[in-house]
Amino acid sequence: MEYSKIQKKYKKQVIQGMRELRVYQDEFKPIIDIYSGMLAQYEILLNRLMEQDFDIEVETQRGGTRKSAIATATEKLRDQIILYSDRLMLNPKSLKAKAEKEESSKLADLLNSFDKD
Numbered sequence: 001m002e003y004s005k006i007q008k009k010y011k012k013q014v015i016q017g018m019r020e021l022r023v024y025q026d027e028f029k030p031i032i033d034i035y036s037g038m039l040a041q042y043e044i045l046l047n048r049l050m051e052q053d054f055d056i057e058v059e060t061q062r063g064g065t066r067k068s069a070i071a072t073a074t075e076k077l078r079d080q081i082i083l084y085s086d087r088l089m090l091n092p093k094s095l096k097a098k099a100e101k102e103e104s105s106k107l108a109d110l111l112n113s114f115d116k117d
Contacts, residue, residue, distance in 0.1 A: 003040055010036035010043075014088065023089040035084040042077045045070050 014032050018024035048070050049056070056071035085091045 003044065006040035006043055007033075007036050010039040014039075014090065017090060018088060021089065028088060031084065031087060035081070035088060038077055038081050038084065042074065042081060045074045045077065049074065 011032060014036055015024060018028070018032075052068075052070075056068050057065040058068045060066055082091070086093065
């Protein structure tokens with residue numbers, strides 16, 4: 001499957017998930033594009049790793065081994081995907097922080113209403 005089809009698939013899933021969680025805003029579209037692109041790249045790289053039977057080591061010119069470029073790229077993408085999922089409020093950690101913030105806002109509003117009296 002080509003990159004653009006995979007990216008569109010993920011973009012649709014991300015927007016749908018964000019709408020279900022009630023965190024979607026049109027202003028997030030550029031970030032969603034980047035995030036869905038990273039998910040597509042991750043899927044492509046993971047498929048390549050599977051084709052190589054998850055052989056993540058390559059030989060160096062000196063006869064040693066090092067981590068393959070695909071394995072390194074996969075790890076870096078995984079880290080970036082986690083960061084973007086936080087920003088888009090698509091994981092439990094960010095949703096918990098959002099809920100706590102809303103609770104503290106409600107409490108602050110209630111306390112402020114007593115101050116006005």
